Amino acid sequence: MHETVNGRLATAGLSLPPTPAAVGAYVPAVRSGTLVFTSGQLPMVDGELVARGAVDTEVSVETAHQCATECALRALAAAASVADLDSVVRVVKVTGYVASAVGFTAQPSVIDAASAVMKAAFGESGAHAREAVGVAALPLGAPVEVSVVLEVS
Amino acid sequence: MHETVNGRLATAGLSLPPTPAAVGAYVPAVRSGTLVFTSGQLPMVDGELVARGAVDTEVSVETAHQCATECALRALAAAASVADLDSVVRVVKVTGYVASAVGFTAQPSVIDAASAVMKAAFGESGAHAREAVGVAALPLGAPVEVSVVLEVS
Amino acid sequence: MHETVNGRLATAGLSLPPTPAAVGAYVPAVRSGTLVFTSGQLPMVDGELVARGAVDTEVSVETAHQCATECALRALAAAASVADLDSVVRVVKVTGYVASAVGFTAQPSVIDAASAVMKAAFGESGAHAREAVGVAALPLGAPVEVSVVLEVS
Numbered sequence: 217m218h219e220t221v222n223g224r225l226a227t228a229g230l231s232l233p234p235t236p237a238a239v240g241a242y243v244p245a246v247r248s249g250t251l252v253f254t255s256g257q258l259p260m261v262d263g264e265l266v267a268r269g270a271v272d273t274e275v276s277v278e279t280a281h282q283c284a285t286e287c288a289l290r291a292l293a294a295a296a297s298v299a300d301l302d303s304v305v306r307v308v309k310v311t312g313y314v315a316s317a318v319g320f321t322a323q324p325s326v327i328d329a330a331s332a333v334m335k336a337a338f339g340e341s342g343a344h345a346r347e348a349v350g351v352a353a354l355p356l357g358a359p360v361e362v363s364v365v366l367e368v369s
Numbered sequence: 370m371h372e373t374v375n376g377r378l379a380t381a382g383l384s385l386p387p388t389p390a391a392v393g394a395y396v397p398a399v400r401s402g403t404l405v406f407t408s409g410q411l412p413m414v415d416g417e418l419v420a421r422g423a424v425d426t427e428v429s430v431e432t433a434h435q436c437a438t439e440c441a442l443r444a445l446a447a448a449a450s451v452a453d454l455d456s457v458v459r460v461v462k463v464t465g466y467v468a469s470a471v472g473f474t475a476q477p478s479v480i481d482a483a484s485a486v487m488k489a490a491f492g493e494s495g496a497h498a499r500e501a502v503g504v505a506a507l508p509l510g511a512p513v514e515v516s517v518v519l520e521v522s
Numbered sequence: 523m524h525e526t527v528n529g530r531l532a533t534a535g536l537s538l539p540p541t542p543a544a545v546g547a548y549v550p551a552v553r554s555g556t557l558v559f560t561s562g563q564l565p566m567v568d569g570e571l572v573a574r575g576a577v578d579t580e581v582s583v584e585t586a587h588q589c590a591t592e593c594a595l596r597a598l599a600a601a602a603s604v605a606d607l608d609s610v611v612r613v614v615k616v617t618g619y620v621a622s623a624v625g626f627t628a629q630p631s632v633i634d635a636a637s638a639v640m641k642a643a644f645g646e647s648g649a650h651a652r653e654a655v656g657v658a659a660l661p662l663g664a665p666v667e668v669s670v671v672l673e674v675s
Contacts, residue, residue, distance in 0.1 A: 241637035242651065246615065253615045320506055343394065347516050350468075351657050353624075354627070355630045358627075402555075469658045473659055498560055500561065500667070520554040
Protein backbone atom coordinates (compact mmCIF):
# COMPACT_ATOMS: atom_id res chain seq x y z
CA MET A 217 0.00 0.00 0.00
CA HIS A 218 1.26 3.48 -0.81
CA GLU A 219 2.33 5.50 2.16
CA THR A 220 0.58 8.69 1.17
CA VAL A 221 -3.06 9.52 0.71
CA ASN A 222 -2.44 10.79 -2.81
CA GLY A 223 -0.58 7.59 -3.66
CA ARG A 224 -3.37 5.38 -2.36
CA LEU A 225 -6.00 7.42 -4.20
CA ALA A 226 -3.96 7.13 -7.42
CA THR A 227 -3.86 3.34 -6.97
CA ALA A 228 -7.65 3.44 -6.87
CA GLY A 229 -7.73 5.58 -10.00
CA LEU A 230 -8.75 8.67 -8.04
CA SER A 231 -7.22 12.08 -7.48
CA LEU A 232 -8.06 15.13 -5.42
CA PRO A 233 -9.65 18.09 -7.18
CA PRO A 234 -8.47 21.67 -6.46
CA THR A 235 -9.53 23.12 -3.11
CA PRO A 236 -13.23 23.93 -3.35
CA ALA A 237 -13.69 27.67 -3.62
CA ALA A 238 -15.01 29.55 -0.60
CA VAL A 239 -18.50 30.79 -1.44
CA GLY A 240 -19.60 33.66 0.77
CA ALA A 241 -18.98 33.89 4.49
CA TYR A 242 -17.93 30.32 5.00
CA VAL A 243 -14.87 28.26 4.22
CA PRO A 244 -14.19 24.77 2.84
CA ALA A 245 -13.08 23.36 6.19
CA VAL A 246 -12.23 24.31 9.77
CA ARG A 247 -9.79 22.66 12.11
CA SER A 248 -10.56 22.68 15.83
CA GLY A 249 -8.07 20.85 18.00
CA THR A 250 -7.57 17.42 16.43
CA LEU A 251 -10.84 17.53 14.48
CA VAL A 252 -11.37 18.82 10.95
CA PHE A 253 -14.94 19.63 9.90
CA THR A 254 -15.57 20.15 6.19
CA SER A 255 -18.39 22.04 4.59
CA GLY A 256 -21.01 20.04 2.74
CA GLN A 257 -19.56 19.33 -0.70
CA LEU A 258 -21.47 19.18 -3.96
CA PRO A 259 -20.48 17.05 -6.98
CA MET A 260 -18.76 19.83 -8.92
CA VAL A 261 -16.17 19.17 -11.59
CA ASP A 262 -14.51 22.18 -13.23
CA GLY A 263 -17.10 24.45 -11.62
CA GLU A 264 -20.11 22.58 -12.94
CA LEU A 265 -22.43 20.10 -11.24
CA VAL A 266 -21.95 16.58 -12.60
CA ALA A 267 -25.72 16.12 -12.53
CA ARG A 268 -28.86 17.86 -11.27
CA GLY A 269 -32.08 16.58 -9.77
CA ALA A 270 -33.60 13.90 -7.58
CA VAL A 271 -32.11 10.43 -7.52
CA ASP A 272 -34.11 7.66 -9.14
CA THR A 273 -36.17 9.89 -11.41
CA GLU A 274 -34.00 12.70 -12.79
CA VAL A 275 -30.65 11.15 -11.89
CA SER A 276 -29.81 7.44 -12.06
CA VAL A 277 -28.40 5.58 -9.09
CA GLU A 278 -25.25 4.93 -11.14
CA THR A 279 -24.77 8.67 -11.73
CA ALA A 280 -25.50 9.29 -8.06
CA HIS A 281 -22.61 6.99 -7.20
CA GLN A 282 -20.32 9.12 -9.36
CA CYS A 283 -21.67 12.20 -7.60
CA ALA A 284 -20.97 10.73 -4.17
CA THR A 285 -17.42 9.89 -5.26
CA GLU A 286 -16.83 13.48 -6.43
CA CYS A 287 -18.34 14.89 -3.22
CA ALA A 288 -16.04 12.73 -1.11
CA LEU A 289 -12.95 13.72 -3.08
CA ARG A 290 -13.91 17.37 -2.73
CA ALA A 291 -14.41 16.89 1.00
CA LEU A 292 -10.86 15.56 1.26
CA ALA A 293 -9.58 18.46 -0.85
CA ALA A 294 -11.43 20.81 1.49
CA ALA A 295 -9.83 19.15 4.53
CA ALA A 296 -6.43 19.41 2.84
CA SER A 297 -6.80 23.19 2.90
CA VAL A 298 -6.47 23.18 6.70
CA ALA A 299 -4.53 19.98 7.52
CA ASP A 300 -2.06 17.53 5.99
CA LEU A 301 -4.12 14.53 4.85
CA ASP A 302 -1.18 12.28 5.68
CA SER A 303 -1.67 13.30 9.32
CA VAL A 304 -5.22 11.92 9.38
CA VAL A 305 -5.46 9.23 12.03
CA ARG A 306 -9.13 8.46 11.56
CA VAL A 307 -12.14 9.35 9.48
CA VAL A 308 -14.65 10.09 12.23
CA LYS A 309 -17.92 10.79 10.43
CA VAL A 310 -19.38 10.97 6.95
CA THR A 311 -22.76 12.66 6.48
CA GLY A 312 -24.41 12.07 3.13
CA TYR A 313 -27.56 13.78 1.90
CA VAL A 314 -29.27 12.38 -1.19
CA ALA A 315 -31.92 14.41 -3.05
CA SER A 316 -34.53 11.68 -3.22
CA ALA A 317 -37.54 11.13 -5.42
CA VAL A 318 -40.65 9.89 -3.63
CA GLY A 319 -40.15 6.27 -2.66
CA PHE A 320 -36.37 6.20 -3.16
CA THR A 321 -34.81 4.55 -0.11
CA ALA A 322 -31.41 3.31 -1.33
CA GLN A 323 -29.51 6.27 0.12
CA PRO A 324 -26.96 3.89 1.75
CA SER A 325 -26.05 2.44 -1.64
CA VAL A 326 -25.39 5.94 -2.98
CA ILE A 327 -23.32 7.02 0.00
CA ASP A 328 -21.31 3.78 -0.10
CA ALA A 329 -19.42 5.44 -2.95
CA ALA A 330 -18.30 8.19 -0.57
CA SER A 331 -17.36 5.61 2.05
CA ALA A 332 -15.30 3.78 -0.58
CA VAL A 333 -13.26 6.94 -1.18
CA MET A 334 -12.44 7.08 2.53
CA LYS A 335 -11.29 3.47 2.45
CA ALA A 336 -9.22 4.09 -0.68
CA ALA A 337 -7.58 7.12 0.91
CA PHE A 338 -7.01 5.89 4.44
CA GLY A 339 -7.33 2.09 4.47
CA GLU A 340 -8.50 0.73 7.83
CA SER A 341 -8.40 4.24 9.31
CA GLY A 342 -11.03 5.20 6.76
CA ALA A 343 -13.78 3.25 8.57
CA HIS A 344 -16.18 5.87 9.88
CA ALA A 345 -19.53 6.53 11.52
CA ARG A 346 -22.06 7.55 8.91
CA GLU A 347 -25.44 9.12 8.33
CA ALA A 348 -27.28 8.70 5.03
CA VAL A 349 -30.43 10.79 4.63
CA GLY A 350 -32.88 11.42 1.80
CA VAL A 351 -33.81 15.07 1.40
CA ALA A 352 -36.18 17.21 -0.62
CA ALA A 353 -33.58 19.30 -2.43
CA LEU A 354 -29.92 20.27 -2.28
CA PRO A 355 -28.08 23.48 -3.23
CA LEU A 356 -28.12 24.29 -6.96
CA GLY A 357 -30.10 21.09 -7.58
CA ALA A 358 -27.24 18.77 -6.64
CA PRO A 359 -28.23 15.10 -6.24
CA VAL A 360 -25.76 14.48 -3.41
CA GLU A 361 -24.01 16.47 -0.66
CA VAL A 362 -21.32 15.01 1.60
CA SER A 363 -19.47 16.42 4.61
CA VAL A 364 -16.83 14.70 6.72
CA VAL A 365 -15.23 14.97 10.13
CA LEU A 366 -11.60 13.82 10.30
CA GLU A 367 -9.24 13.33 13.24
CA VAL A 368 -5.69 14.50 12.65
CA SER A 369 -2.59 13.96 14.78
CA MET B 370 -31.08 5.14 40.93
CA HIS B 371 -29.08 2.23 39.56
CA GLU B 372 -25.39 2.90 39.20
CA THR B 373 -25.04 1.42 35.74
CA VAL B 374 -26.55 2.39 32.43
CA ASN B 375 -27.93 -1.10 31.92
CA GLY B 376 -29.50 -1.01 35.38
CA ARG B 377 -31.16 2.34 34.77
CA LEU B 378 -32.45 1.22 31.38
CA ALA B 379 -33.87 -1.94 32.96
CA THR B 380 -35.68 0.21 35.53
CA ALA B 381 -37.30 2.02 32.61
CA GLY B 382 -38.25 -1.29 31.01
CA LEU B 383 -35.60 -0.90 28.32
CA SER B 384 -32.56 -2.91 27.26
CA LEU B 385 -29.80 -2.52 24.72
CA PRO B 386 -30.04 -4.52 21.50
CA PRO B 387 -26.98 -6.33 20.09
CA THR B 388 -24.35 -4.11 18.48
CA PRO B 389 -25.76 -2.94 15.15
CA ALA B 390 -24.01 -4.78 12.33
CA ALA B 391 -21.50 -2.89 10.24
CA VAL B 392 -22.94 -2.48 6.77
CA GLY B 393 -20.26 -1.81 4.16
CA ALA B 394 -17.35 0.53 4.62
CA TYR B 395 -18.54 2.17 7.76
CA VAL B 396 -18.84 1.20 11.39
CA PRO B 397 -21.47 1.60 14.14
CA ALA B 398 -19.47 4.23 16.04
CA VAL B 399 -16.10 5.96 16.21
CA ARG B 400 -14.32 7.35 19.24
CA SER B 401 -12.13 10.40 18.79
CA GLY B 402 -10.56 11.73 21.97
CA THR B 403 -13.36 12.07 24.51
CA LEU B 404 -16.13 12.12 21.91
CA VAL B 405 -18.03 9.15 20.51
CA PHE B 406 -19.92 9.66 17.24
CA THR B 407 -22.45 6.98 16.27
CA SER B 408 -23.75 6.21 12.82
CA GLY B 409 -27.34 7.07 12.08
CA GLN B 410 -29.44 4.25 13.49
CA LEU B 411 -32.62 2.83 12.02
CA PRO B 412 -35.45 1.23 14.02
CA MET B 413 -34.41 -2.37 13.41
CA VAL B 414 -35.42 -5.23 15.70
CA ASP B 415 -34.05 -8.68 14.92
CA GLY B 416 -32.83 -7.44 11.56
CA GLU B 417 -36.18 -6.03 10.44
CA LEU B 418 -37.50 -2.50 10.38
CA VAL B 419 -40.22 -1.96 12.99
CA ALA B 420 -42.15 0.10 10.43
CA ARG B 421 -41.74 1.61 7.00
CA GLY B 422 -42.90 4.87 5.45
CA ALA B 423 -43.63 8.50 6.15
CA VAL B 424 -44.90 9.58 9.54
CA ASP B 425 -48.48 10.71 9.80
CA THR B 426 -49.73 8.91 6.67
CA GLU B 427 -48.06 5.50 6.41
CA VAL B 428 -46.80 5.35 10.00
CA SER B 429 -48.65 6.68 13.04
CA VAL B 430 -47.06 9.11 15.46
CA GLU B 431 -47.37 6.45 18.16
CA THR B 432 -45.43 3.94 16.07
CA ALA B 433 -42.91 6.65 15.25
CA HIS B 434 -42.32 7.07 18.99
CA GLN B 435 -41.51 3.36 19.24
CA CYS B 436 -39.18 3.74 16.27
CA ALA B 437 -37.36 6.64 17.90
CA THR B 438 -36.96 4.61 21.09
CA GLU B 439 -35.45 1.70 19.14
CA CYS B 440 -33.13 4.03 17.21
CA ALA B 441 -31.88 5.58 20.44
CA LEU B 442 -31.25 2.19 22.06
CA ARG B 443 -29.37 1.08 18.95
CA ALA B 444 -27.32 4.27 19.05
CA LEU B 445 -26.28 3.46 22.62
CA ALA B 446 -25.48 -0.11 21.59
CA ALA B 447 -23.38 1.29 18.76
CA ALA B 448 -21.53 3.59 21.17
CA ALA B 449 -20.98 0.63 23.52
CA SER B 450 -18.95 -1.04 20.76
CA VAL B 451 -16.22 1.59 21.19
CA ALA B 452 -16.61 2.87 24.77
CA ASP B 453 -17.92 1.81 28.17
CA LEU B 454 -21.35 3.43 28.54
CA ASP B 455 -20.72 3.78 32.25
CA SER B 456 -17.88 6.16 31.37
CA VAL B 457 -20.26 8.56 29.60
CA VAL B 458 -20.08 11.94 31.29
CA ARG B 459 -22.51 13.70 28.99
CA VAL B 460 -24.81 13.15 26.05
CA VAL B 461 -23.65 15.97 23.78
CA LYS B 462 -25.96 15.85 20.78
CA VAL B 463 -28.91 13.90 19.41
CA THR B 464 -29.81 14.30 15.74
CA GLY B 465 -33.18 12.91 14.74
CA TYR B 466 -34.49 12.64 11.19
CA VAL B 467 -38.17 11.90 10.67
CA ALA B 468 -39.49 10.78 7.27
CA SER B 469 -42.36 13.23 7.08
CA ALA B 470 -45.54 13.32 5.07
CA VAL B 471 -46.45 16.70 3.61
CA GLY B 472 -47.63 18.98 6.40
CA PHE B 473 -46.28 16.88 9.28
CA THR B 474 -44.42 19.19 11.66
CA ALA B 475 -44.43 17.31 14.98
CA GLN B 476 -40.87 16.00 14.56
CA PRO B 477 -39.96 17.19 18.09
CA SER B 478 -42.68 15.00 19.59
CA VAL B 479 -41.29 11.97 17.73
CA ILE B 480 -37.69 12.64 18.73
CA ASP B 481 -38.72 13.24 22.36
CA ALA B 482 -38.84 9.44 22.58
CA ALA B 483 -35.13 9.30 21.74
CA SER B 484 -34.39 12.04 24.24
CA ALA B 485 -36.29 10.07 26.88
CA VAL B 486 -33.97 7.09 26.33
CA MET B 487 -30.97 9.34 27.02
CA LYS B 488 -32.58 10.54 30.23
CA ALA B 489 -33.42 6.97 31.26
CA ALA B 490 -29.84 5.85 30.58
CA PHE B 491 -27.88 8.78 31.98
CA GLY B 492 -30.18 10.85 34.21
CA GLU B 493 -29.20 14.51 34.36
CA SER B 494 -26.13 13.81 32.21
CA GLY B 495 -28.53 12.71 29.49
CA ALA B 496 -29.66 16.29 28.76
CA HIS B 497 -28.34 17.08 25.27
CA ALA B 498 -28.38 19.51 22.38
CA ARG B 499 -30.74 18.28 19.69
CA GLU B 500 -31.79 18.67 16.09
CA ALA B 501 -35.13 17.32 14.83
CA VAL B 502 -35.64 17.49 11.09
CA GLY B 503 -38.32 16.25 8.71
CA VAL B 504 -36.94 14.58 5.60
CA ALA B 505 -38.19 13.15 2.32
CA ALA B 506 -37.04 9.56 2.85
CA LEU B 507 -34.71 7.48 4.97
CA PRO B 508 -32.69 4.33 4.24
CA LEU B 509 -34.80 1.23 3.52
CA GLY B 510 -37.93 3.29 4.09
CA ALA B 511 -37.33 3.79 7.81
CA PRO B 512 -39.60 6.37 9.47
CA VAL B 513 -36.88 7.59 11.86
CA GLU B 514 -33.07 7.78 12.00
CA VAL B 515 -31.13 8.89 15.08
CA SER B 516 -27.44 9.52 15.70
CA VAL B 517 -25.77 10.67 18.89
CA VAL B 518 -22.55 12.28 20.08
CA LEU B 519 -21.44 11.28 23.57
CA GLU B 520 -18.65 12.56 25.80
CA VAL B 521 -16.76 9.88 27.69
CA SER B 522 -14.21 10.24 30.47
CA MET C 523 -14.39 47.07 15.77
CA HIS C 524 -16.06 46.59 19.13
CA GLU C 525 -14.24 44.28 21.47
CA THR C 526 -17.28 42.32 22.55
CA VAL C 527 -19.67 40.13 20.64
CA ASN C 528 -22.63 42.14 21.84
CA GLY C 529 -20.93 45.35 20.74
CA ARG C 530 -20.20 44.02 17.28
CA LEU C 531 -23.73 42.71 16.90
CA ALA C 532 -25.11 46.09 17.95
CA THR C 533 -22.95 47.75 15.28
CA ALA C 534 -24.64 45.47 12.75
CA GLY C 535 -28.05 46.42 14.13
CA LEU C 536 -28.48 43.02 15.77
CA SER C 537 -28.96 41.80 19.33
CA LEU C 538 -29.22 38.47 21.06
CA PRO C 539 -32.67 37.24 22.06
CA PRO C 540 -33.25 35.67 25.50
CA THR C 541 -31.89 32.16 25.98
CA PRO C 542 -34.14 29.81 24.02
CA ALA C 543 -36.32 27.86 26.45
CA ALA C 544 -35.52 24.22 27.02
CA VAL C 545 -38.34 22.15 25.53
CA GLY C 546 -38.50 18.66 26.99
CA ALA C 547 -35.52 16.45 27.69
CA TYR C 548 -32.98 18.48 25.83
CA VAL C 549 -31.20 21.75 26.39
CA PRO C 550 -30.30 24.78 24.25
CA ALA C 551 -26.58 23.93 24.10
CA VAL C 552 -23.94 21.61 25.54
CA ARG C 553 -20.27 22.30 26.09
CA SER C 554 -17.84 19.42 25.74
CA GLY C 555 -14.20 20.34 26.17
CA THR C 556 -13.55 23.34 23.96
CA LEU C 557 -16.56 22.71 21.72
CA VAL C 558 -20.08 24.06 22.17
CA PHE C 559 -22.88 22.30 20.28
CA THR C 560 -26.21 24.11 20.07
CA SER C 561 -29.60 22.60 19.46
CA GLY C 562 -31.26 23.31 16.14
CA GLN C 563 -32.86 26.74 16.47
CA LEU C 564 -36.13 27.86 14.93
CA PRO C 565 -36.96 31.45 13.92
CA MET C 566 -38.94 32.31 17.03
CA VAL C 567 -39.48 35.87 18.23
CA ASP C 568 -41.36 36.38 21.49
CA GLY C 569 -42.38 32.74 21.45
CA GLU C 570 -43.90 32.80 17.97
CA LEU C 571 -42.50 31.61 14.65
CA VAL C 572 -41.66 34.53 12.35
CA ALA C 573 -43.11 32.54 9.44
CA ARG C 574 -44.41 29.09 8.62
CA GLY C 575 -44.13 26.89 5.56
CA ALA C 576 -41.91 25.93 2.65
CA VAL C 577 -39.57 28.46 1.13
CA ASP C 578 -40.38 29.76 -2.32
CA THR C 579 -44.11 28.97 -2.20
CA GLU C 580 -45.48 29.70 1.28
CA VAL C 581 -42.53 31.79 2.48
CA SER C 582 -40.55 34.23 0.32
CA VAL C 583 -36.78 34.02 0.05
CA GLU C 584 -36.60 37.46 1.65
CA THR C 585 -38.57 36.28 4.68
CA ALA C 586 -36.42 33.15 4.79
CA HIS C 587 -33.37 35.39 5.10
CA GLN C 588 -34.96 37.04 8.13
CA CYS C 589 -35.70 33.60 9.54
CA ALA C 590 -32.09 32.47 9.10
CA THR C 591 -30.90 35.63 10.85
CA GLU C 592 -33.20 34.95 13.81
CA CYS C 593 -32.12 31.30 13.97
CA ALA C 594 -28.47 32.30 14.03
CA LEU C 595 -29.02 34.86 16.79
CA ARG C 596 -30.90 32.27 18.80
CA ALA C 597 -28.08 29.79 18.28
CA LEU C 598 -25.64 32.31 19.73
CA ALA C 599 -28.01 32.96 22.63
CA ALA C 600 -28.19 29.20 23.19
CA ALA C 601 -24.39 28.97 23.19
CA ALA C 602 -24.23 31.88 25.62
CA SER C 603 -26.14 29.75 28.13
CA VAL C 604 -23.10 27.48 28.52
CA ALA C 605 -20.10 29.63 27.53
CA ASP C 606 -18.99 33.25 27.37
CA LEU C 607 -19.38 34.32 23.72
CA ASP C 608 -16.35 36.57 24.13
CA SER C 609 -14.30 33.42 24.69
CA VAL C 610 -15.22 32.04 21.25
CA VAL C 611 -12.06 31.50 19.24
CA ARG C 612 -13.72 30.09 16.15
CA VAL C 613 -17.10 29.29 14.66
CA VAL C 614 -16.51 25.70 13.60
CA LYS C 615 -19.68 24.67 11.81
CA VAL C 616 -23.07 26.01 10.80
CA THR C 617 -25.76 23.55 9.71
CA GLY C 618 -28.77 25.08 8.02
CA TYR C 619 -31.95 23.24 7.07
CA VAL C 620 -34.41 24.97 4.76
CA ALA C 621 -37.97 23.66 4.35
CA SER C 622 -38.00 23.65 0.57
CA ALA C 623 -40.79 23.65 -1.99
CA VAL C 624 -40.26 21.31 -4.93
CA GLY C 625 -37.60 22.75 -7.19
CA PHE C 626 -36.21 25.28 -4.69
CA THR C 627 -32.43 24.99 -4.70
CA ALA C 628 -31.23 28.35 -3.34
CA GLN C 629 -30.64 27.01 0.18
CA PRO C 630 -27.14 28.59 0.25
CA SER C 631 -28.60 32.04 -0.33
CA VAL C 632 -30.96 31.55 2.63
CA ILE C 633 -28.27 30.26 4.95
CA ASP C 634 -25.91 33.09 3.94
CA ALA C 635 -27.98 35.19 6.33
CA ALA C 636 -26.95 32.91 9.20
CA SER C 637 -23.33 33.03 8.07
CA ALA C 638 -23.52 36.82 8.02
CA VAL C 639 -24.53 36.81 11.69
CA MET C 640 -21.42 34.79 12.52
CA LYS C 641 -19.26 37.28 10.67
CA ALA C 642 -20.99 40.22 12.40
CA ALA C 643 -20.46 38.60 15.79
CA PHE C 644 -16.93 37.24 15.43
CA GLY C 645 -15.29 38.92 12.43
CA GLU C 646 -12.65 36.74 10.78
CA SER C 647 -13.12 34.08 13.47
CA GLY C 648 -16.68 33.77 12.28
CA ALA C 649 -15.68 31.97 9.06
CA HIS C 650 -17.00 28.43 9.38
CA ALA C 651 -17.60 25.13 7.65
CA ARG C 652 -21.21 24.88 6.55
CA GLU C 653 -23.94 22.56 5.36
CA ALA C 654 -27.07 23.87 3.69
CA VAL C 655 -29.78 21.31 3.03
CA GLY C 656 -33.33 21.44 1.72
CA VAL C 657 -35.78 19.36 3.72
CA ALA C 658 -39.40 18.26 3.60
CA ALA C 659 -40.56 19.89 6.82
CA LEU C 660 -39.23 21.39 10.02
CA PRO C 661 -40.60 21.47 13.57
CA LEU C 662 -43.81 23.47 13.98
CA GLY C 663 -43.70 24.34 10.29
CA ALA C 664 -40.59 26.51 10.57
CA PRO C 665 -39.03 27.51 7.24
CA VAL C 666 -35.46 27.38 8.58
CA GLU C 667 -33.52 25.60 11.34
CA VAL C 668 -29.90 26.38 12.22
CA SER C 669 -27.44 24.78 14.61
CA VAL C 670 -23.83 25.75 15.26
CA VAL C 671 -20.65 24.32 16.69
CA LEU C 672 -18.31 26.84 18.32
CA GLU C 673 -14.80 26.52 19.70
CA VAL C 674 -14.18 28.34 22.95
CA SER C 675 -10.90 28.98 24.76
